[in-house]
Amino acid sequence: HVIVLDFGAQYNQLIARRVREAEIFSEVLPGDTPAATIRDKGADAVILSGGPASVFEPGAPTMDPAVFELGIPVLGICYGMQLMAHLLGGRVIPAARQEYGRSRMTIQRMVPLLEGLSSPSTVWMSHGDIVESAPPGFQVLASTPTTPIAAMGDPARNLWAVQYHPEVHHTPEGQRLIENFLYRVAGLRPDWRPAEVIDQAVAQIRAEVGEGRALIALSGGVDSAVAGALAARAIGDRLTAVLIDHGLMRADEVDEIRSVFADQIDLHIVDASEQFFAALAGVTDPEAKRKIIGREFIRAFEATEQALGPREVLIQGTVYPDVIESGGGQARTIKSHHNVGGLPEDMRFRVVEPLRWLFKDEVRRIGTALGLPDRLVWRHPFPGPGLAVRIIGEVTREKVAIVRAADAIVRQEIDRAGLNRQVWQAFAVLLDIRAVGVMGDQRTYGYPLVVRAVESLDGMTADWVRLPPEVLDAIANRVVGEVPAVNRVVYDITSKPPGTIEWE
Ligand code: XMP
Numbered sequence: 001h002v003i004v005l006d007f008g009a010q011y012n013q014l015i016a017r018r019v020r021e022a023e024i025f026s027e028v029l030p031g032d033t034p035a036a037t038i039r040d041k042g043a044d045a046v047i048l049s050g051g052p053a054s055v056f057e058p059g060a061p062t063m064d065p066a067v068f069e070l071g072i073p074v075l076g077i078c079y080g081m082q083l084m085a086h087l088l089g090g091r092v093i094p095a096a097r098q099e100y101g102r103s104r105m106t107i108q109r110m111v112p113l114l115e116g117l118s119s120p121s122t123v124w125m126s127h128g129d130i131v132e133s134a135p136p137g138f139q140v141l142a143s144t145p146t147t148p149i150a151a152m153g154d155p156a157r158n159l160w161a162v163q164y165h166p167e168v169h170h171t172p173e174g175q176r177l178i179e180n181f182l183y184r185v186a187g188l189r190p191d192w193r194p195a196e197v198i199d200q201a202v203a204q205i206r207a208e209v210g211e212g213r214a215l216i217a218l219s220g221g222v223d224s225a226v227a228g229a230l231a232a233r234a235i236g237d238r239l240t241a242v243l244i245d246h247g248l249m250r251a252d253e254v255d256e257i258r259s260v261f262a263d264q265i266d267l268h269i270v271d272a273s274e275q276f277f278a279a280l281a282g283v284t285d286p287e288a289k290r291k292i293i294g295r296e297f298i299r300a301f302e303a304t305e306q307a308l309g310p311r312e313v314l315i316q317g318t319v320y321p322d323v324i325e326s327g328g329g330q331a332r333t334i335k336s337h338h339n340v341g342g343l344p345e346d347m348r349f350r351v352v353e354p355l356r357w358l359f360k361d362e363v364r365r366i367g368t369a370l371g372l373p374d375r376l377v378w379r380h381p382f383p384g385p386g387l388a389v390r391i392i393g394e395v396t397r398e399k400v401a402i403v404r405a406a407d408a409i410v411r412q413e414i415d416r417a418g419l420n421r422q423v424w425q426a427f428a429v430l431l432d433i434r435a436v437g438v439m440g441d442q443r444t445y446g447y448p449l450v451v452r453a454v455e456s457l458d459g460m461t462a463d464w465v466r467l468p469p470e471v472l473d474a475i476a477n478r479v480v481g482e483v484p485a486v487n488r489v490v491y492d493i494t495s496k497p498p499g500t501i502e503w504e
Contacts, residue, residue, distance in 0.1 A: 001025040002182065003043040005033060007051030007061045007079050013321065013460050014167040015047055015077065017359055018178045023190030027357065035066035045073045045186040048080025050165060054094070054129050055079075055086040063087070073158040073186045075113075078127055081152070081161035088135035088159075095146070099125040102170065103144040111141055111153055112184040113160050117173050123150070123164035124171045130163065160185060194369035197362070198230065201354045205234035205315070208352045213238045214313035215305060215349070217297075218261065220253035221382045223317030223355060225260070226367040230354050231315045232265050233370070239315075240266045240308060244300045246293065247273025248386030248400060251408040260376055268308070272300040273397075280388065280395045284432075286504035289395065293385040302348065314349035318356050319363060321459050359458045380411070380425045381459060389504040393432030402485045403430040406449050409478045414453065417471045424462060426453035428479075429492075429503045437487035439480075446487030449479055454501055462496040 004015045006028050019026035029038075031049070038046060046067060053060040061079075065087045068074060076084040082092045107119040125147065134140055134152045138159070142151035153160040160181065166174030182188045209231075216228045218241050231239050241261060245254055254269060261267050279292050305311050355363055360381065367377040387403050388395045406428040414426045429450040437444040451472070456462035476489040492499075 001027065001041075001043060002045045002047060002186075002188075003033070003038055003041065004028045004047045004049055005031045005063060005067075005080070007031040007049050007063075007083070008053065009050035009079065013359075013458070015049055015178075016320075017458060018167045018175055019047070019182065020192055020359065020362065021175065022179045022182050023192045024182055024188050025192045025357075031061045031063050033064070035064045035070055038067060039070055043070075043072060044188055045075070045182065046070075047181075048074065048076040048083060048161075050078030050080060050126070053079065055082050055092050056129075068157065068159060071158075073160065073181070075181045075185075076159075076161035077167070078163060078165060081163055082127075082129050082131060084159065084161050085131040085135055085138075085152075088138075090131055090135035090138065091133040092129050093132045095128060095130045097146065098128045099146050100127075101125065103146065103150075103164065105142050105144045105150050105164065107142045107151075109139055109141050111155065113153060113177065113180050114141060114151065115180055115184060116176055117180075121173050122171065123162075123166075124168050124174075125164050127163060131161075158185065194365050197358070197366055198233075198369060201230050201366075202234040205231055205352060205354050208350075209235055209238070209313050209315075212312040212350075213240070213310075214315050214352065215239075215301070215308075215311045216241045216315040217301065218243045218257055218267070219317070219382070219384065220249055220257050220379075221317070222360075222367055222372075222377055222379050223319055223363055223381075225257075225317075225372060225376050226363050226370065227315055227317035227354050228261070228265065229367070229370045229372055234354075237266070240268065240311065242301065242304050242308075243267065243269045244297055244304070245269060245271045245273060246276040246297065246300075246386060247271075247397070248276065248293075248388050248395075250382065250387070250411075251404050256376075260373060268304065270300060270304050272296070275300060277395070277397060282394060284393050286389065289388050289504065290385050293388055297384070298349075305349075312350055313352050315352050315354065317363075318353040320355075320357055320359050323353075323356050361457065378421055380420075380423070380427070383502055389502050390427060390429045391432075392430065392503060398485075399430055402447065402483055403428055403449075405483045406430070406479050406486060409482065410451055410453075410475055413471055413475045413478065414467070416474075417468065419465070419467070419471070422455065423453050423465055424456035424459070425501060426451075426465075428452075430486075435488045437480075439487065444487040447485055448488040448490055449483075449486045450490055450492050450503070451475055451479075452492040452501070452503075454496070456496075456501070459501060462501050464491075464493045464495055467491070 016026040103125045104120040105123045131149045137154040138152045151162045166177040218224045391399045453465040454462040
């Protein structure tokens with residue numbers, strides 16, 4: 001497998017994703033991971049990510065130079081290339097001009113890493129420094145008009161580097177370069193496929209659960225459903241599924257889960273909404289809401305567990321981006337996800353997370369391979385804290401009813417337009433301000449509703465969807481007509497970054 005060393009690039013997860021698209025398992029580790037750890041993990045190749053720093057800055061992220069002596073191929077990308085040059089005796093200098101955007105790269109020397117690439121080919125650059133002279137043993141492989149060393153390599157030591165970003169879509173032949181590195185340079189063969197992933201996950205669940213019995217929390221979403229289906233395959237009747245209905249689910253969600261799972265597994269649906277609304281009363285701070293929901297969720301679980309008889313293990317559908325975003329990788333904690341960072345410390349369950357290495361699209365592929373219905377597999381992701389993070393300000397039953405009704409309309413109209421799969425997530429957010437309107441000669445004073453629809457590959461980055469005006473129109477008309485408390489509809493046109501997908 002491939003280890004991606006993370007030097008703080010915003011999009012470093014993309015590198016891991018691209019490697020997996022080539023059907024090879026990859027994991028992201030902090031940039032300063034010792035070489036011995038990388039060797040002990042049995043890595044077949046290492047990729048050094050980009051990053052915002054400059055190698056000259058005091059405190060700039062660095063790496064264990066012994067990684068270059070492990071005898072496994074290394075590919076440096078952007079900052080990773082500069083670091084490689086810097087540590088191995090090359091010269092890095094600030095570029096005369098920062099280079100940001102598309103550039104045309106010409107190949108100087110053909111090597112397996114560059115095989116099949118056009119010359120010139122379009123590459124995406126984003127850097128302030130450049131490698132002025134390559135380290136001893138390295139050859140210059142390619143250049144652009146502003147970057148004389150756009151790619152370099154030392155075939156003897158199997159060290160390679162590119163100044164551009166092959167992982168982003170703006171580099172059309174980027175995946176080709178990554179595959180060249182994996183298949184031709186590192187000699188890896190693709191084996192990260194649904195059947196293998198399922199076998200591995202099932203084996204891992206069996207090993208981690210041991211002789212014990214496990215509970216799984218179904219949330220209505222695809223992650224917990226796939227985790228549940230995997231766990232059912234792994235431990236069969238030692239698995240009990242519980243759906244804690246916190247009162248913050250989307251319309252019909254609880255019933256749908258019942259219809260899919262009730263005759264397959266031991267399913268308990270627990271109405272805990274009183275407990276959640278009581279704990280949330282008067283709370284407006286987003287992080288506080290998340291923490292409360294995380295805490296009440298576990299409490300409701302523990303109470304259920306006691307009623308059912310002891311279970312040692314809690315199976316959760318945590319996916320890789322949650323792990324990375326909650327500080328599992330180098331990236332800072334952006335939000336405490338309730339299924340990771342928000343867990344209370346007094347939690348008594350041992351947690352098993354069969355999806356913690358998977359990106360969302362991988363989870364979907366696994367779900368289909370496990371035979372789950374399309375309507376579940378293609379359901380839009382839904383945050384653990386539910387509609388609570390889509391109500392700005394205090395969460396009340398009344399506001400949940402409003403946002404739930406509006407949310408159902410938003411999703412119905414997008415589905416009706418045939419856009420459900422292309423849209424990563426579409427939903428409604430209820431604001432805590434009021435606006436004046438007029439309906440049937442009557443002045444209204446109601447809530448504005450935000451409609452948000454984003455496209456994304458994995459939730460790490462996202463762009464707002466250019467919904468056709470007639471779809472937006474249908475949504476606005478229906479929401480204002482059918483949800484009395486709402487008298488105005490606005491559309492969120494912020495991408496991520498700088499926005500996040502959810503509003504809280
Ligand atoms: P953001 O808002 O951080 O969301 O751009 C990225 C993705 O994560 C989902 N999300 C959550 N999922 N628990 C979850 O299980 C959470 O607390 C949580 N917060 C956000 C969000 O819906 C999007 O898909």
